[in-house]
Amino acid sequence: MRAYTHPACLAHDTGPLHAERPDRLIAVTAALRDAFPALEWRDAPRASRGQLLRVHAESLLATVLETQPAARVMLDPDTVLSPASAEAALRAAGAAVAAVDDVVRGDARRVFCAVRPPGHHATSDTAMGFCLFNNLAVAAAQALSKHGLERVAIADFDVHHGNGSQAIFEAEPRVQFLSSHQLPLYPDTGRASERGVGNILNVPLSPGAGSTAFRAAWHEHLLPALEAFRPQLLLVSAGFDAHWRDPLAQLQLDADDYAWLTGELVAIADRHAQGRVVSSLEGGYDLQALRECSVAHVRALL
Numbered sequence: 001m002r003a004y005t006h007p008a009c010l011a012h013d014t015g016p017l018h019a020e021r022p023d024r025l026i027a028v029t030a031a032l033r034d035a036f037p038a039l040e041w042r043d044a045p046r047a048s049r050g051q052l053l054r055v056h057a058e059s060l061l062a063t064v065l066e067t068q069p070a071a072r073v074m075l076d077p078d079t080v081l082s083p084a085s086a087e088a089a090l091r092a093a094g095a096a097v098a099a100v101d102d103v104v105r106g107d108a109r110r111v112f113c114a115v116r117p118p119g120h121h122a123t124s125d126t127a128m129g130f131c132l133f134n135n136l137a138v139a140a141a142q143a144l145s146k147h148g149l150e151r152v153a154i155a156d157f158d159v160h161h162g163n164g165s166q167a168i169f170e171a172e173p174r175v176q177f178l179s180s181h182q183l184p185l186y187p188d189t190g191r192a193s194e195r196g197v198g199n200i201l202n203v204p205l206s207p208g209a210g211s212t213a214f215r216a217a218w219h220e221h222l223l224p225a226l227e228a229f230r231p232q233l234l235l236v237s238a239g240f241d242a243h244w245r246d247p248l249a250q251l252q253l254d255a256d257d258y259a260w261l262t263g264e265l266v267a268i269a270d271r272h273a274q275g276r277v278v279s280s281l282e283g284g285y286d287l288q289a290l291r292e293c294s295v296a297h298v299r300a301l302l
């Protein structure tokens, strides 16, 4: 199994008190290197302008790539652009694109992208929620446009709703977006009534819901929808902030829940997608939880 990361992802400087900090990525990559010595690590390439423009507006590329701030600037109360952020954002999106190329060409079956900034809140034209470019949306567009796939699914188990991924694809029937998330919580979207063109399925969970409700949401609603969609490629928005240790949410999962869900997702990918899974790190703000959950997730991908 392959993994992408890049040193530039550590240089995206959100400031001393920000939850989305370089230590997160250091914790994930160190834990994975310890647990899986045979994992094949590669440096992420940059996404190209053309790849980004399939899902993003020129105005967002201008903001992220051409602002060239001398110091940190706040794009919104949560989202920071630092001098090194453009390079990190290009590598984070480029990792997912390269991973899609790998699995579609049969170069790898499963790929994990250990990157930051995360992506799933970024909309077509707006960086938000710690996200600059929508890494997996760019990757899904690569699968459709470059490789001609007709059914690409994004499974998002981050504790926050992937509003950006949903908004980008809500009128695109070739992409299915499935999400469990805590509600109420940032960004206050992801109600069950949000269905796109029938390609969106949201299961909001109450604070404190815990393992049983989380597994039921996937077992009864989200996994059957994924199975029925028969994806040719499965992308996973892998946020680990639903863990009980996480300081930003209250969903109370543990590492076993991520292992279970990843196993279920892999089984569906094996049935319909030749086993092709690309997973990209989204949230997760407790370092110990990040270590345990990323290892549990990758073990189930292997």
Ligand SMILES: [Zn+2]
Pocket (backbone or CB within 6 Å): 158, 159, 160, 239, 241, 282, 283, 284
């Ligand atoms: Zn999150």
